Amino acid sequence: MIKFGFVNETKAKVAKKSFEALAKKFYRVLKPHVDKLLFKRDGLMDLVIVDDKKIQAMNKEYRDKNVPTDVISFAYLEVTQYEKDEGDIIAGDIFISIDTAKKQAKVKGHSLMKEMEILFVHGMLHCFGFDHKNDKQEKEMEKWAGRIMG
Numbered sequence: 001m002i003k004f005g006f007v008n009e010t011k012a013k014v015a016k017k018s019f020e021a022l023a024k025k026f027y028r029v030l031k032p033h034v035d036k037l038l039f040k041r042d043g044l045m046d047l048v049i050v051d052d053k054k055i056q057a058m059n060k061e062y063r064d065k066n067v068p069t070d071v072i073s074f075a076y077l078e079v080t081q082y083e084k085d086e087g088d089i090i091a092g093d094i095f096i097s098i099d100t101a102k103k104q105a106k107v108k109g110h111s112l113m114k115e116m117e118i119l120f121v122h123g124m125l126h127c128f129g130f131d132h133k134n135d136k137q138e139k140e141m142e143k144w145a146g147r148i149m150g
Helices: 016-029 031-037 052-063 098-108 112-127 135-149
Strands: 002-008 043-050 071-075 089-097
Touching: 002 016, 016 031, 016 112, 016 135, 043 052, 043 112, 052 071, 052 089, 052 098, 071 112, 089 098, 089 112, 098 112, 112 135
Parallel strands: 002 043, 043 089
Antiparallel strands: 071 089
């Protein structure tokens, strides 16, 4: 199971419920994969909503890119050995810029909430080992995102 935490560092009203529902669906769709990575324990996942200024600073510090981005994920399962530990496992943290999400939603012609849900699922996939460094990986990520969002 995925335990979900939510922090909104902006003044914008953002509904936590949609993200909770997506986290549950993510787990249902990818249960065997997630359970293997979590050693059949509960995984802790936090979502933090930030503005462009904050995400730009993070992007510069962690990715050496001095521009805002839409989502940054920190995948802890890749860098921590949990098999000998007990209790919940910290799976990852996802940061979404509401400012960039607003711009992207407008360009794509859908709601801000839909764009943020897309970014959240994308971030979760990264936290659980998926990537898009080549076409094959990108297609795999898109396939799982479609199943979770559908």
